[in-house]
Amino acid sequence: MGDEVILLDFWPSMFGMRLRVALAEKGVNYEYKEEDLSNKSALLLKMNPVHKKIPVLIHNGKPVCESLIAVQYIDEVWKDKAPLLPSDPYQRAQARFWADYVDKKLYTLGSKVWQTKGEEQEASKKEFLDCLKLLEGELGDKPYFGGETFGFVDVSLITFYSWFYAYETFGNFSIEADCPKLIEWVKRCMEKESVSKSIPDPHKVYEFVLQLKKKFGIE
Amino acid sequence: MEEVKLIGTWRSPYSYRVTWALKLKGVKYEYVEEDLSNKSEMLLKYNPVHKKIPVLVHGGRAIAESTVILEYIEETWPNNPLLPIDPFEKARARFWIKFGEDKGSVFGNVFRTVGEEQVKATKEAKEVLRLIEEHALGGKNKLFCGDKIGLTDLVFGWFAGWLQVLEEANGVKLLDHNSFPKIQAWIENFREDAIIKENLPNRDEMLPYFKHLREKLIASATQ
Numbered sequence: 001m002g003d004e005v006i007l008l009d010f011w012p013s014m015f016g017m018r019l020r021v022a023l024a025e026k027g028v029n030y031e032y033k034e035e036d037l038s039n040k041s042a043l044l045l046k047m048n049p050v051h052k053k054i055p056v057l058i059h060n061g062k063p064v065c066e067s068l069i070a071v072q073y074i075d076e077v078w079k080d081k082a083p084l085l086p087s088d089p090y091q092r093a094q095a096r097f098w099a100d101y102v103d104k105k106l107y108t109l110g111s112k113v114w115q116t117k118g119e120e121q122e123a124s125k126k127e128f129l130d131c132l133k134l135l136e137g138e139l140g141d142k143p144y145f146g147g148e149t150f151g152f153v154d155v156s157l158i159t160f161y162s163w164f165y166a167y168e169t170f171g172n173f174s175i176e177a178d179c180p181k182l183i184e185w186v187k188r189c190m191e192k193e194s195v196s197k198s199i200p201d202p203h204k205v206y207e208f209v210l211q212l213k214k215k216f217g218i219e
Numbered sequence: 220m221e222e223v224k225l226i227g228t229w230r231s232p233y234s235y236r237v238t239w240a241l242k243l244k245g246v247k248y249e250y251v252e253e254d255l256s257n258k259s260e261m262l263l264k265y266n267p268v269h270k271k272i273p274v275l276v277h278g279g280r281a282i283a284e285s286t287v288i289l290e291y292i293e294e295t296w297p298n299n300p301l302l303p304i305d306p307f308e309k310a311r312a313r314f315w316i317k318f319g320e321d322k323g324s325v326f327g328n329v330f331r332t333v334g335e336e337q338v339k340a341t342k343e344a345k346e347v348l349r350l351i352e353e354h355a356l357g358g359k360n361k362l363f364c365g366d367k368i369g370l371t372d373l374v375f376g377w378f379a380g381w382l383q384v385l386e387e388a389n390g391v392k393l394l395d396h397n398s399f400p401k402i403q404a405w406i407e408n409f410r411e412d413a414i415i416k417e418n419l420p421n422r423d424e425m426l427p428y429f430k431h432l433r434e435k436l437i438a439s440a441t442q
Contacts, residue, residue: 049354050314050318050350050354062307064307064310064314065314066313066314066317069310069313069314069317070310072310072313073306073307073309073310076306076309077306089291089294089295090277090280090282090291092290092291092294093282093288093290093291094282096284096287096290097282097283097284097287100284100286101268134268
């Protein structure tokens, strides 16, 4: 049976990257379609009429929107390989809690780090690092957030690594200095092909953010 | 059977989502009312990250964040399923759960603002209602995912038990009788469910609380 899988995405999106990683973990063949967010395709507008955002997973013509929902969908449909969520309901709840934490905090705080200056930036940096430290504490001595194997929380968080160099450069700080164990975890994840092939070069992301800053007149 | 405890507050729609789910599944539990102005050690111990209600404690282990709790309840007590079985339909149910979660603050803004700001917030809230009306409801379904109550309905349950009270406390009507017919029909269908009917907050008790809260919020907004 042929499955048609299309991913509508935008290369620097840490949300889109999550689907790339999940699909790679499952060994699913798919067609990647790059969206120009300043000129959204008719397909995107049709498949995500409510938010008009990427990523959108289109499976046999039917859309799944919102990155963590799509990762869960991928986990459920291609369940015979590389399970991302554990089977125990309590462990699943913990995984969902921490993925939700990443979603609630990191994007907004990270954005503030590169979009602001002075006191506001200092406050954002501190909050951002506090979040990463909390996550580092949750990781503990485990190789992955999922335990022995790469899982749902790992997928949710690792994609932000591609933006670390941009955050660090614009914010003038080092994430490794405050969160060495987290960076060890990053390196461990990046050794997986499903991750390293799905995540763009952090220097390219930095260049992209630099262009954004110029475009929106953010110093 | 392991002990189930729900830490919540009587006015919170987030707390009620969990109450409804537990009752729909026929789960016996102990309810603990939390005083949010003086958070208990138990709450801080069970939800150190967010320090918020609701928290579900099952066999001594805590689960926080209402939508995470709902999925936990669904998976732990599989009788009377509250999510579709088909992965695509499940993803669609979760999409609207997330939508309801993410847009809560839009309605909060109507409640906590005055003047121009409130006009703008009202417009945004009506846009959210329009999206639900056009994309989430309709067809053959009486409720969000079929004819039975599901998790998505629970997340929007606040429309059925709190919206009118907030509109009264606030002076801004978001759902007048001609508008959003599908949402209005959904509210009627939701309220008719045997379990929901018996477990809606008391309007007369809530109104003075929300009126007072509105006054406090305006006072600080106009300082």
